[in-house]
Amino acid sequence: DAGVIQSPRHEVTEMGQExxxxxxxxxxxxxxxxxxxxxxxxxxxxxxxxNNVPIDDSGMPEDRFSAKMPNASFSTLKIQPxxxxxxxxxxxxxxxxxxxxxxxxxxxRLTVV
Amino acid sequence: xxxxxxxPSMDCAEGRAANLPCNHSTISGNEYVYWYRQxxxxxxxxxxxxxxxxxxxxxxxxxxxxxxxxxxxxLPHATLRDTAVYYCIPVSYGGYNKLIFGAGTRLAVHx
Numbered sequence: 602d603a604g605v606i607q608s609p610r611h612e613v614t615e616m617g618q619e620x621x622x623x624x625x626x627x628x629x630x631x632x633x634x635x636x637x638x639x640x641x642x643x644x645x646x647x648x649x650x651x652n653n654v655p656i657d658d659s660g661m662p663e664d665r666f667s668a669k670m671p672n673a674s675f676s677t678l679k680i681q682p683x684x685x686x687x688x689x690x691x692x693x694x695x696x697x698x699x700x701x702x703x704x705x706x707x708x709x710r711l712t713v714v
Numbered sequence: 715x716x717x718x719x720x721x722p723s724m725d726c727a728e729g730r731a732a733n734l735p736c737n738h739s740t741i742s743g744n745e746y747v748y749w750y751r752q753x754x755x756x757x758x759x760x761x762x763x764x765x766x767x768x769x770x771x772x773x774x775x776x777x778x779x780x781x782x783x784x785x786x787x788x789l790p791h792a793t794l795r796d797t798a799v800y801y802c803i804p805v806s807y808g809g810y811n812k813l814i815f816g817a818g819t820r821l822a823v824h825x
Contacts, residue, residue, distance in 0.1 A: 605757075632811060644758070644815035656811070692757045701748075701810055705757025 605706035607693050613712045619681040622709045624693030625674055634703065635668055635678050636692040644692075650676065683713045716741040716804040723820045726796075732789040734819050736802030739783040744807040747778060749787050750815070751798040758801065758815070761787065792823045 606625040614620050626633045635647040648658040653670045661668070665684070670676040680687055690710050694703040719737040726732040738747065748763040762769055762776045764785070769776045775788040789796050801818040 634811070634813075643817060646812065646814070649811050651811075694757065696810075701746075701763060702760030703750075703758070703813065705759070708755075708757055 605693055605695055605704050607691075607706035607709050609709060610707065611710045611712075613714065614683055616684055616713055617682045618713075619679065620683045620687075620711060620713075622678040622691050622693075622711070624676045624678070624706060626676070626693070626695030627697075627704055628674065629697060630695035630704075631698040632696045633670060633676050634694040634696075635676070636694065636705075637689045638692065638708075639689045647678070680711075683711075685713045688712050716745055718802050718804060718816055720800075720802055720816065720819045722817065723822070726789075726792045726821060726823050728794060728823055728825050729791055732792040732796065732821060732823065734787040734789075734800050734802075734821065735784065736787070737784045738802070738804050741782055741804050742806070745804040746807070747776070747782075747785050748803040748805050748813070749774070749776065750801045750803065750813075751796075752801070752818070753795075753798040761800075763805075792821075794823050794825070797821060797823045 608623045632651050634649040636644050638644045647660045648668045650670045668678045690708045692705050692708045694705040696703045716738045746763050746765050749761040750758040752758045761773050762771055764776045764778050778785045799818040799820050801815050
């Protein structure tokens with residue numbers, strides 16, 4: 602079991618550019634979550650999916666953010682256009698129905714300059 | 715969900731028990747208490763959870779007071795690798811998909 606895999610580990614981009622973060626959940630897990638962590642705001646839930654369907658996106662900061670899960674083994678979080686205030690560590694997590702603990706990935710550290 | 719209060723930081727000597735408290739005086743009857751930790755530069759890691767009975771697993775023990783207003787996470791023999799931020803999170807039944815992380819307790823284990 603390779604765990605939740607996120608790519609890239611680090612991303613540096615210029616303001617205004619499109620950024621795509623990727624996540625591969627653990628096989629067989631039913632739920633997928635995207636979190637963002639900053640010093641000021643801590644860990645924030647952005648969106649979560651159940652069986653590839655977005656269930657709650659109330660944490661998505663604004664229309665510049667979008668997330669998709671085209672199949673059970675892949676999800677993306679896209680920021681277009683990116684801004685310096687989007688700089689943060691973005692975590693993906695997954696869990697299996699009836700198993701209450703989440704498994705988090707190692708995160709993507711995004712820096713927008 | 716109930717609000718929690720945790721000390722911002724704690725120290726512990728290697729090999730000793732680390733007892734991390736959490737106050738959740740407004741917890742409701744259907745809210746579990748979950749504990750996660752986050753080691754530097756890593757994603758949070760699930761540790762343990764409980765409702766009203768004490769729980770133990772290979773990582774830690776969880777002691778919940780009878781009135782459920784507070785709990786203590788116990789790492790029986792802390793190691794340097796247990797240095798992390800520990801989060802106490804109340805979660806309502808059926809609300810497992812809305813984990814809300816607070817500031818947590820930064821535990822430093824020293825030799």
